[in-house]
Amino acid sequence: MERAQSMPITTATTKLGLLDWLSLSCRHIALLAAMIATAGSLFFSEVLRWIPCELCWYQRILMYPLVVLLFVGIWRDDRKVYLYALPLALAGIAVSLYHYLMVMLIIPPAPCAGAVPCAFDYINIPGALSFVKIPFLALVAFSIISVMMANLALAETPPACGRPARITATVIVLGTAALFIGLGMMI
Template structure:
C-alpha cells in the first residue's frame, strides 16, 4: 500500500467505525430497550454526526476533515473513559453527573467482566483517533 492508499483506507475505516458505533448504539436502545443515561447521550451527540461527516469526507477524499473530527473524537473519548471508570472504579461512582433517570454506573451488558457499553464507545473513539492520526496533511506539491 502506498501513502495515498493508507490515507484513503484510514478515512474509510474511521467512517466505518463511526457507522458501526452508531448502529450499535441504536441497537442497544431501540431493539434491546436499554435506556441511555446522561453520559451515554453525550457520547451519542459526539458520535452520531461523525457517521455523516466522515462519510462525506470519505467519498470526497477530503483529508482536511481531520481538523474537525479529531477534537470531537477526543472529547468523546474523555467522556467514554470517565463513564467507564464510573462503572468499574468504586471511587468514581461517588461523582454523580447523572442526576435523573438511569444511573451512569448501571451496566446493561458486562461481557467477559469488563466490556460494557461505555467501553465499546471508548474503543470506537480510540480507533477513530488512531485512524485520524494516520491521515497526514496533503503535500503542497503533488
C-alpha cells in the same frame, strides 16, 4: 505522447505496506467504526430497550455527527476532514474513559440527572471479557477514529478518493445499517 510514456507508473508496480494501506483507507476505517458505534447504540436503545444514561447521551452527541462528517468528507474528497472529526473523537475518548472508570467502579459514580445511573452496567459478561462494557465499546470506537484521523493528518500517502472511495463509503453506511436493522428484526 512522449510525456505520457516517460511518466513512471508507481501505483501499479508498488506493493502497499500496512501503513500505506492504512493511509489509503483511514477515512473508511473511521467511518466504519463510527457507523458500528452509532448503529450499536441505536440497537441497544431501540431494539433492546436499554435506557441510555446521561453520559451515554454525551457520547452519542459526539459520535453521531462523526458518521455524517466522515461520509461527507469522503464524498467531497476532503483530505482535511481530520480538522473537524478529530476534536469530536478526542472529546469522545475523554467522556467514554470517564464513564468507563465509573462503570468499573475505579472512580466514584457521579450523580446523573437521567432515569438510569451513569454507573449502571447493562453488559455483564463473566470471566475474561468482564471488562467489556458499553462505555468501553465507545472508547474503542473513538480511539479507532482518533488514530485514523491522526494517520490522515500525518500521512504522506493521500487517502483513497474518487468514485471507488465514494462507493466504498456508501457500502459501509448502507451495509452497516442493513446489518443492524436485520439484527433488530430477528429479535
